[in-house]
Amino acid sequence: MLTISPRMRWILHVDMDAFYASVEELDRPELRGKPVIVAGPEPRGVVATASYAARAFGVRSGMPTAQAKRLCPHGIFLPPRFDRYEELAQKIRAILYEYSPLVEPLSLDEAFVDLAGTELLHGSPEKVAKEIHERIPKETGLSCSVGLGPNKLLAKLASDSAKPGGLRVVRPEEVQSFLDPLPVEKLWGVGPKTAARLWEKGVRTVRDLREVPLGLLRSWFGQKGGEALWQLARGIDDSPVVPVRQAKSLSHEVTYPEDLFSRDQIIAELRRLSLLVVDRMKAERVLAKTVQIKVRFSDFTTVTRQTKLSEPTDHPLLLAAEAVGLFSRVAIPPGQGVRLLGVGVSDLVPATFSPLHLFVDPKLAEAIREVREKFGPEALSLWEPS
Ligand SMILES: [Mg+2]
Structure with missing residues (x-):
């Protein structure tokens, strides 16, 4: 029932600061301190990450790109480069694995680490937290926030309170005054x-x-x-740190505070959810062969649609296009809005499978992106049917 776990635990939470935008600034130092916004293309794209300079204009992740452009007309809008983000995420995870095998990545830029039993090898959890907090920026050039606490709840709240760039330790006796x-x-x-x-x-x-x-x-x-x-x-949370498991499926769903009626808004949401699923796929290093969506209407009737791909992929635009394509097969009952949307993938295979798929070749993806940037999103309609 309502008891406090007797086993003393130390959980660390690492969260990179404005990760995608910071990677762009790392690779292009002339962008540093500018309002950098990593986002999908208009008219239907959404913001994936905004730098702190862009957040000062009110730009937030999940916001339609068009809205971000109105708020921050001089912002530097860049398309996401997941392969580069993944490369750096792997570097960061490699640092974490030096301290504990119990690493649970939540996304490309965030992970929990269970430090139980690591004391003999690496010293006190506080020392480890300090070390990790110093090493990540030194070895990757990227800023991170680190939280250390007696459980996942406290560790995550601690890193959140340390943002950006800080380290916060919440000792058991400080839990209540912190919360x-x-x-x-x-x-x-x-x-x-x-x-x-x-x-x-x-x-x-x-x-x-x-x-x-x-x-x-x-x-x-x-x-x-x-x-x-x-x-x-009371800061009680016994949930364990679950090291990378071979997930059978990954999905993201959202229940909206107000039902969605606009088709454009629904499509923008499906794309945003696809992006979140891709982020998890990258973190877990898997490709997917099946994409599914879930749509719940105002009256709670729920429909799902799924499709099998010819090759496994983790390509964000391809998966988003599939999700949007599935939605076109959903008949919205008259007068009904959408109260919940979900995008999921299954039939997962390890990313090392590396098929020679048109859309997975990063060089080609880059080339297509450039063409689209120059000639507009419709230049290659095969790429992202709209
Ligand atoms: Mg982050």
Whole structure:
């Protein structure tokens, strides 16, 4: 039930700062400090990462490229170069593996490391955190934020509070004083809906949440939901660090606070979700042979569609095009909006499979990208049917 795990754990969380944009600045130093925005092409592309200089204009990841251009007309808009990001992500992961075999990559630029039992070899977890925090920028030229805490929840919140470029250690005796002032929506598992209900009840900070009796939380959010919140407010999280496993499928889905009715918006979302799935595929070094989408309408009816590819791939534009193509086979019932969208891949094979697929050849991909940049997105319609 509601107990604190007796085993002392130390979990490290590494999060690269504005990763894609920082890689572009690394490779082109003349861009440093400028508003660099890595984004898909208009009219339907979305922002993958914005540099801190671009964020100052209000540009955020997930935002349509067109909107980012309005907010930041002098921004430097670049297409993503996943192969380069992956190369650097591997370098970063290699550093982490020197300290522990228990490394769980969450995406290309983020990972948990379980430091249990590494003390004899590498010294105290705090020393290891300091070392990693110094080594990553030194060996890759990229800035990272590092958090160290007694569990994943605290480690992630710690690195978040250290952004950009910092290191934050939360010792067990500091957990409550660290958590208390944070807004409740910072807690993992408190989504926009739960947060909105908590605000309605006057619960804004973790301290507020901690003062709500368990019985009341259960009556607000049900047995399970109430207990989960009770634990989060106390910084309790027993979830293990799961080292790279051979996943059977990967997916991303989002429930929208308001139903989507615009076709353009739905397509932009499918592309954004595809990008997130590709990011996970790169982190797990897999290619996929099957793409599927999930669409849930306002009345909760749910449809899925899937398609098999001729070759396994992890190419973002190809997978996004497949997801959008699948959506064109979905009939939207009259009057219904879309409340949930998901994009997933399955039939995964290790990325070392390396098929000679047209779209996977990075040189060709680069060439096609250049043509599209020069002559517009429609120049090669085969590439990204629209
Ligand atoms: Mg990051």
